[in-house]
Amino acid sequence: MSDANDAAPGQVSRFSVPLLGFGVFAVATNEFVLAGMLPHLEETLHVSTAAAGQVVTVYALACALFGPIFATVTAAWSRRVVLLTAAGVYLVGTVGAAVAPDYPLLLVAQAVAAGGTGLFVPVAASSGASLVPPERRGRAIATVLTGFTAATAFGAPIGTAFGSRFGWRGTMWFVAGLAVLGIVGLVTLVPRTIPTPPAESLRKRFLPLADPRVLTTLGTTALAFTSVYVLYTYIADIFDGATGGSGGKVATLMFVLGVVSIVGSYLAGVVTDRIGGRGVMAICLIWVAVCLALVQLVSGSFPASVGFIAVFAVACFSMSAPQQHRLIGLNPPLASVLISLHASILYVAIALAGAIGGAGLSVGGSASLGYIGAAIALLGLALSELAHRLTRRKTAAVATGAPEPAEGAAATS
Numbered sequence: 001m002s003d004a005n006d007a008a009p010g011q012v013s014r015f016s017v018p019l020l021g022f023g024v025f026a027v028a029t030n031e032f033v034l035a036g037m038l039p040h041l042e043e044t045l046h047v048s049t050a051a052a053g054q055v056v057t058v059y060a061l062a063c064a065l066f067g068p069i070f071a072t073v074t075a076a077w078s079r080r081v082v083l084l085t086a087a088g089v090y091l092v093g094t095v096g097a098a099v100a101p102d103y104p105l106l107l108v109a110q111a112v113a114a115g116g117t118g119l120f121v122p123v124a125a126s127s128g129a130s131l132v133p134p135e136r137r138g139r140a141i142a143t144v145l146t147g148f149t150a151a152t153a154f155g156a157p158i159g160t161a162f163g164s165r166f167g168w169r170g171t172m173w174f175v176a177g178l179a180v181l182g183i184v185g186l187v188t189l190v191p192r193t194i195p196t197p198p199a200e201s202l203r204k205r206f207l208p209l210a211d212p213r214v215l216t217t218l219g220t221t222a223l224a225f226t227s228v229y230v231l232y233t234y235i236a237d238i239f240d241g242a243t244g245g246s247g248g249k250v251a252t253l254m255f256v257l258g259v260v261s262i263v264g265s266y267l268a269g270v271v272t273d274r275i276g277g278r279g280v281m282a283i284c285l286i287w288v289a290v291c292l293a294l295v296q297l298v299s300g301s302f303p304a305s306v307g308f309i310a311v312f313a314v315a316c317f318s319m320s321a322p323q324q325h326r327l328i329g330l331n332p333p334l335a336s337v338l339i340s341l342h343a344s345i346l347y348v349a350i351a352l353a354g355a356i357g358g359a360g361l362s363v364g365g366s367a368s369l370g371y372i373g374a375a376i377a378l379l380g381l382a383l384s385e386l387a388h389r390l391t392r393r394k395t396a397a398v399a400t401g402a403p404e405p406a407e408g409a410a411a412t413s
Helices: 016-045 049-073 079-099 103-130 134-189 202-210 212-233 247-275 277-297 302-316 320-330 332-364 366-399
Strands: none
Touching (some): 016 103, 202 212, 202 332, 320 366, 332 366
16 A cells, blocks of 8 residues: 555645745744844844844855755755755754854854755755646745745744744744644655656856856846845844834834735736846846935834835845846756756855845944945946846857857847
């Protein structure tokens, strides 16, 4: 008699793919939730705000570094074993963070948890696609990766509100509880036999970086999201005048940001199909730069801050869809590798935001962070235009019959 967990793709439980999305939600919540807990970290660990912000930096940097390495090491493993291993590593790190007696050990624990996150997310997305018929794979991937958006919209605000009552350690236990639920779901609902894709070496994963078009497009993503995460990471300090240090009010700002971002991301995808990734990125980067330059005008009033966050959220997380669109257009046969690089660059952006924002706090205080973010967004706009120019030049060369490099044909962005 066959086990339910051995069902073939197309015969699996209808809850398998949503469960993978919940797993992404669980592991991504840790990445975002401590942004609202920085004042609590300062108070209990006796560190500065800038130092507390490096907890977010270390987590994101560990995701970016360990994710591709662990994915390569485990490439030949059963997908279910990889998912359970990643979730287990994440759980160990999160529990370690909850009981960490001091700041250095908290950083180590968060790096361990991040290793699990960096491995879990891409494997969950590819596994979700493998569990459904080909005509439903796009929806399956979208369902799984919605967990990231849900972590921003719901996980981080709920965790921040929870932490305002029970402290940041309570938030870590809350996040660990989500991981336990995810592991139980993996054991009971995800098949043991998930098709394993061909193993890819680290060299192949990073080979597209030799293409200047890819490098400048990824650089645009890095700068764009660094500007956004400067505000997100230090949201409690930037809006301290409006929230009065209330964790509940910070959670409200994060909730508004997440919910409006879901709508904005969807609209960005629709508009990208009509005018292309370059145009959407230009609109979003200018929108973000203007908002960040003006944040100090509203940061003293809570109602004004809520309105500001809603306007900012329309564009701030809407840049992922057009950037992925541009990357895939550069080399469609390497779409999966390019999207993986895009995910890694997002982690790099979060890490840069924590480091740059921390330096800005130390030098100019929270009032300087909006201007810093705006300047980074404008640099991103300049790099976006350079990426477009390189792509157009390559397209023109191909059209005139010039030899094409080995990495593949270009497409307009």
